[in-house]
Amino acid sequence: MRIPVNEPLLGRDELRLVGDCIRSNWISSQGRYLKEFEEGFAAYCGVAHGISVTSGTAALHLALLTLGIGPGDEVLLPTLTMAASAFAVSYCGATPVFLDSEAETWNIDPEAAEGYLRRQAKSGKKKVKALLVVHLYGHPADMDRLREIADRYSLFLVEDAAEAHGAEYKGRRCGGLGDLGCFSFYANKIITTGEGGMVVTDNPRLADKARRLKDLAHSEHQRFLHTDLGYNYRMTNLQAALGLAQLRKIDRHIRIKRRLARAYAQELKGIPGLRLPTEKPWAFSVYWMYALTVEEPFGLSRDRLMAALKERGVETRSFFVPMHQQPVYAQGGLPCRRFGPYPVADEASQKGLYLPSGLTLTRAQIRYVAEQLRLLSPIHGRKEGK
Numbered sequence: 059m060r061i062p063v064n065e066p067l068l069g070r071d072e073l074r075l076v077g078d079c080i081r082s083n084w085i086s087s088q089g090r091y092l093k094e095f096e097e098g099f100a101a102y103c104g105v106a107h108g109i110s111v112t113s114g115t116a117a118l119h120l121a122l123l124t125l126g127i128g129p130g131d132e133v134l135l136p137t138l139t140m141a142a143s144a145f146a147v148s149y150c151g152a153t154p155v156f157l158d159s160e161a162e163t164w165n166i167d168p169e170a171a172e173g174y175l176r177r178q179a180k181s182g183k184k185k186v187k188a189l190l191v192v193h194l195y196g197h198p199a200d201m202d203r204l205r206e207i208a209d210r211y212s213l214f215l216v217e218d219a220a221e222a223h224g225a226e227y228k229g230r231r232c233g234g235l236g237d238l239g240c241f242s243f244y245a246n247k248i249i250t251t252g253e254g255g256m257v258v259t260d261n262p263r264l265a266d267k268a269r270r271l272k273d274l275a276h277s278e279h280q281r282f283l284h285t286d287l288g289y290n291y292r293m294t295n296l297q298a299a300l301g302l303a304q305l306r307k308i309d310r311h312i313r314i315k316r317r318l319a320r321a322y323a324q325e326l327k328g329i330p331g332l333r334l335p336t337e338k339p340w341a342f343s344v345y346w347m348y349a350l351t352v353e354e355p356f357g358l359s360r361d362r363l364m365a366a367l368k369e370r371g372v373e374t375r376s377f378f379v380p381m382h383q384q385p386v387y388a389q390g391g392l393p394c395r396r397f398g399p400y401p402v403a404d405e406a407s408q409k410g411l412y413l414p415s416g417l418t419l420t421r422a423q424i425r426y427v428a429e430q431l432r433l434l435s436p437i438h439g440r441k442e443g444k
């Protein structure tokens with residue numbers, strides 16, 4: 059048995075819509091599916107505008123460009139995230155400021171953000187322009203708290219919702235809560251376009267600017283005249299067709315993820331040393347990945363557990379390596395600011411892993427994974443260090 063850590067769920071609807079693009083010759087960055095996908099996904103997030111792009115990374119870069127973030131500016135973000143969140147800041151020539159996370163959800167710690175901003179205010183400087191929040195592994199960050207901080211210090215609030223399509227904070231969907239929200243449609247995300255991404259916003263001015271910048275920034279008045287540096291981040295109609303077919307099933311995908319989380323919670327109950335993911339009372343998590351940490355009482359380190367599971371056909375992934383530890387920032391000389399220490403991020407990145415969480419995972423496979431964990435756990439008398 060080999061159980062992959064993730065797999066997309068594709069079907070006949072995807073084939074039909076993509077086939078339609080090919081039959082009709084609408085394969086590039088114009089066509090009806092782009093408009094339908096953008097409008098449909100923005101509406102799903104509870105906002106008016108969706109700007110499709112080539113990847114989640116491009117979405118993040120475009121969002122920060124749209125806000126005018128550039129050299130000399132600082133952007134606050136959690137150190138425990140995927141490299142794309144930090145790289146997007148660096149692409150703009152701005153400086154990422156790495157902050158620790160909250161222990162319970164692994165999302166950005168609002169206290170740390172406030173601490174940094176207070177210190178900067180005292181020194182009379184104002185370099186921080188934006189707060190980039192990541193809804194890690196499908197669990198929303200504490201948005202009211204973060205919005206309050208952003209407002210108090212006049213910062214833009216940007217969401218990296220690449221792992222949180224459909225996740226809700228107090229009944230409102232992630233991505234639609236900040237000034238701009240960024241999504242990825244990579245193959246392992248809640249819905250996919252193969253590669254792809256989207257920026258969503260309720261602000262028509264920001265939407266217009268993002269739309270121009272992603273298409274080489276042609277002047278509004280004259281094509282082939284450019285007053286700004288533009289990019290080609292255009293999604294294709296083929297990708298949008300795939301995305302539209304997926305969007306129609308997004309609630310089903312989320313139901314599958316949540317059912318999977320419930321099943322794991324049930325099966326793993328009572329195994330000592332496994333800290334299972336939680337859901338805050340105000341949160342609706344989409345459990346993009348079933349993420350847990352392996353604590354001392356389990357007796358095996360995270361890495362040894364991953365190796366043992368692999369031998370038994372169970373693919374897992376470790377948590378992200380925090381950005382403050384990344385060679386490209388730590389030794390590579392790429393500008394960044396540390397605001398450590400980082401007890402939560404450091405510990406999570408050493409102890410955290412995610413279990414197979416694909417949309418095609420069966421109940422029997424979940425039972426098998428849990429059974430292997432149980433067999434490897436101390437309650438089965440496995441000797442320390444073996």
Ligand SMILES: *Cc1c(COP(=O)(O)O)cnc(C)c1O
Nearest residue numbers: 113114115140142220221242244
């Ligand atoms: C996947 C992901 C991205 C990047 O998306 P791509 O489409 O792979 O470029 C950015 N941020 C987070 C948190 C992600 O998980």
